[in-house]
Amino acid sequence: AQSVTQPDARVTVSEGASLQLRCKYSYFGTPYLFWYVQYPRQGLQLLLKYYPGDPVVQGVNGFEAEFSKSNSSFHLRKASVHWSDWAVYFCAVFNTGNYKYVFGAGTRLKVIA
Amino acid sequence: NSKVIQTPRYLVKGQGQKAKMRCIPEKGHPVVFWYQQNKNNEFKFLINFQNQEVLQQIDMTEKRFSAECPSNSPCSLEIQSSEAGDSALYLCASSPNANSDYTFGSGTRLLVI
Numbered sequence: 001a002q003s004v005t006q007p008d009a010r011v012t013v014s015e016g017a018s019l020q021l022r023c024k025y026s027y028f029g030t031p032y033l034f035w036y037v038q039y040p041r042q043g044l045q046l047l048l049k050y051y052p053g054d055p056v057v058q059g060v061n062g063f064e065a066e067f068s069k070s071n072s073s074f075h076l077r078k079a080s081v082h083w084s085d086w087a088v089y090f091c092a093v094f095n096t097g098n099y100k101y102v103f104g105a106g107t108r109l110k111v112i113a
Numbered sequence: 114n115s116k117v118i119q120t121p122r123y124l125v126k127g128q129g130q131k132a133k134m135r136c137i138p139e140k141g142h143p144v145v146f147w148y149q150q151n152k153n154n155e156f157k158f159l160i161n162f163q164n165q166e167v168l169q170q171i172d173m174t175e176k177r178f179s180a181e182c183p184s185n186s187p188c189s190l191e192i193q194s195s196e197a198g199d200s201a202l203y204l205c206a207s208s209p210n211a212n213s214d215y216t217f218g219s220g221t222r223l224l225v226i
Contacts, residue, residue: 032214041222043115043117043204043217043218043219043220044206044217045217046214046216046217049214088154090154094214096212098169099144099161099169099211099212100158100161101148101156101158101215103154103156105153105154105155106154
């Protein structure tokens, strides 16, 4: 069965520091992977997406993610975090068989001065 | 600002009352999804449409929800008799085709008291 695991429920980083949010997936076949961000009282906004190809994908606002088939991972990175990045981040895999997303539980990012 | 418009942003209903929310998909997107996001950030697929036809729906949706996507009108999701457990954020998403990435709206937050 498809699944997405985000092992860190909460992450706290200092403004200006680098960031990595972890995502592990389980999917039979070639996955379509996504990172979404959810700001307070908002819906989901797409940060970046992976379709089979270059394993490193660039997203909005300086985010990037790297797909690893061997590790079944799709970690999100940012070189320098800004206070406005304080939000909840969701990793998701899109099941092309039944056209549904499987979401991880989310990682709540807190940015401190 | 999302190109998928959901109304209302907030909805408060008593148990047993009907609760109706609407979604205007992004222009040119014939595929529409509804997801429920609970307070634990768990996402539950509810139903999806392609044009006006239902593609898939879960049992709960079939029994207690009424949903439609008429041509030239907003899509709608209505809970026939609200229960406390229906309190959640309801997210609508649209896509140009079933196999493509989706644009999410800002959601309708339902509170059933």
